[in-house]
Amino acid sequence: MSRISISWIFGFLALFAFAVAHATTTPSSGLPYTVGNITLANGIDVFYREAGPSNGTTLLLLHGFPSSSHQFRNFIPILAGHGYHVIAPDYPGFGFTTVPSSLNFAYSFTTLTDTVAAFLDAKNISSFIPYMHDYGGPVGYRLAIQRPQSILALISQNANAYLEGFGQSFWPPVVFPLWNATTPAEFQTAANPVNSTVLSLRGIQSQYTTGSAKPRLIEPEAYWLDYSLINEKPGNRDIQIDLLTDYRSNVPLYPSWQAYFRQMQPKLLAAWVKNDIIFVPPGAHAYKRDLPNAEVVLLDAGHFLLETNLAQQANIVLAFLRKNGL
Numbered sequence: 299m300s301r302i303s304i305s306w307i308f309g310f311l312a313l314f315a316f317a318v319a320h321a322t323t324t325p326s327s328g329l330p331y332t333v334g335n336i337t338l339a340n341g342i343d344v345f346y347r348e349a350g351p352s353n354g355t356t357l358l359l360l361h362g363f364p365s366s367s368h369q370f371r372n373f374i375p376i377l378a379g380h381g382y383h384v385i386a387p388d389y390p391g392f393g394f395t396t397v398p399s400s401l402n403f404a405y406s407f408t409t410l411t412d413t414v415a416a417f418l419d420a421k422n423i424s425s426f427i428p429y430m431h432d433y434g435g436p437v438g439y440r441l442a443i444q445r446p447q448s449i450l451a452l453i454s455q456n457a458n459a460y461l462e463g464f465g466q467s468f469w470p471p472v473v474f475p476l477w478n479a480t481t482p483a484e485f486q487t488a489a490n491p492v493n494s495t496v497l498s499l500r501g502i503q504s505q506y507t508t509g510s511a512k513p514r515l516i517e518p519e520a521y522w523l524d525y526s527l528i529n530e531k532p533g534n535r536d537i538q539i540d541l542l543t544d545y546r547s548n549v550p551l552y553p554s555w556q557a558y559f560r561q562m563q564p565k566l567l568a569a570w571v572k573n574d575i576i577f578v579p580p581g582a583h584a585y586k587r588d589l590p591n592a593e594v595v596l597l598d599a600g601h602f603l604l605e606t607n608l609a610q611q612a613n614i615v616l617a618f619l620r621k622n623g624l
């Protein structure tokens with residue numbers, strides 16, 4: 299057979315493969331989720347990722363520091379594929395949500411929660427299951443207290459509601475000095491090391507790699523995106539330091555969240571990781587005190603567990619939802 303006819307055969311094979319690939323791709327597929335944004339009445343433009351049937355049970359994915367809805371990029375299609383309506387907004391100060399500077403927005407867990415609440419109202423979402431990671435905890439639990447009738451269940455991925463959840467190697471040396479500062483000079487002294495470590499590329503990378511049993515599965519794009527968004531937006535480092543400082547405001551609310559757990563007995567899954575240094579396993583077990591029926595699972599992974607243990611976490615979450623008829 300001549301060279302020419304062999305290359306023709308390969309040409310036809312390639313064309314055939316191309317045709318098959320396109321024939322099996324339905325016209326509506328493409329992105330596993332859609333991206334969009336909604337401009338709220340106050341001018342904040344909330345960016346979000348959304349997937350799944352609009353009549354499915356809504357899972358509201360609430361991201362952690364220093365990431366955005368991007369941390370759920372691989373999780374969303376799995377949940378949507380099981381019939382859930384999945385929606386993941388970026389908070390002000392994170393991801394692709396934009397806040398007009400004319401608003402003089404005060405970044406706090408109160409205003410982050412207010413923004414997510416306004417976003418839910420704009421999307422007409424009146425019942426949902428918060429899936430909370432890290433900063434998603436205070437946002438989700440504040441929402442739950444404000445609109446308990448909307449909450450179908452709660453899922454916590456290292457989203458903290460108990461004092462024993464604070465990792466002693468992170469909070470006391472790194473964040474408590476911000477909380478305790480009483481003068482601008484003390485605040486600056488506390489902010490400098492946060493600025494140069496926690497918000498550096500290395501610091502953000504270590505949020506992904508510390509404690510991970512499979513660091514080779516972590517795509518560098520994830521922490522580079524977080525780092526770029528924090529460092530590209532003017533004033534964003536100060537916003538992040540303000541939010542770490544304001545995290546303090548959640549602690550006095552813990553008793554009210556715990557009272558809500560005791561009184562309402564929401565179905566709760568705490569699917570945490572063993573090796574997080576920020577929110578540690580005693581914080582997961584603590585849910586059992588107020589919610590004896592809470593399901594507590596600990597995975598062998600680090601803070602950003604969906605980067606490395608996606609299928610495992612998805613199976614745990616889907617089994618919890620199925621078990622509870624959700």
Ligand SMILES: *[C@@H]1O[C@H](CO)[C@@H](O)[C@H](O)[C@H]1NC(C)=O
Pocket residue numbers: 334335345394
């Ligand atoms: C937000 O929505 C507007 C109008 O649809 C669009 O022009 C803009 O690119 C969107 N922004 C982002 C970040 O997606």
Ligand SMILES: *[C@@H]1O[C@H](CO)[C@@H](O)[C@H](O)[C@H]1NC(C)=O
Pocket residue numbers: 351353354355
């Ligand atoms: C959602 O709508 C689809 C199509 O109309 C229907 O087949 C499905 O059963 C509905 N699902 C729920 C949970 O209502």
Ligand SMILES: *[C@@H]1O[C@H](CO)[C@@H](O)[C@H](O)[C@H]1NC(C)=O
Pocket residue numbers: 420421422
């Ligand atoms: C929400 O509901 C209102 C009133 O029914 C409607 O006008 C609006 O278009 C809905 N918005 C969305 C995003 O579905």
Ligand SMILES: *[C@@H]1O[C@H](CO)[C@@H](O)[C@H](O)[C@H]1NC(C)=O
Pocket residue numbers: 470474475477478
């Ligand atoms: C700072 O604040 C934390 C928590 O509010 C507290 O536990 C700690 O003892 C305080 N003092 C110092 C020096 O960090």
Ligand SMILES: *[C@@H]1O[C@H](CO)[C@@H](O)[C@H](O)[C@H]1NC(C)=O
Pocket residue numbers: 486489490493535536539
């Ligand atoms: C943090 O560092 C940036 C420069 O990288 C600076 O503009 C900002 O003022 C610093 N913030 C604080 C609170 O020290």
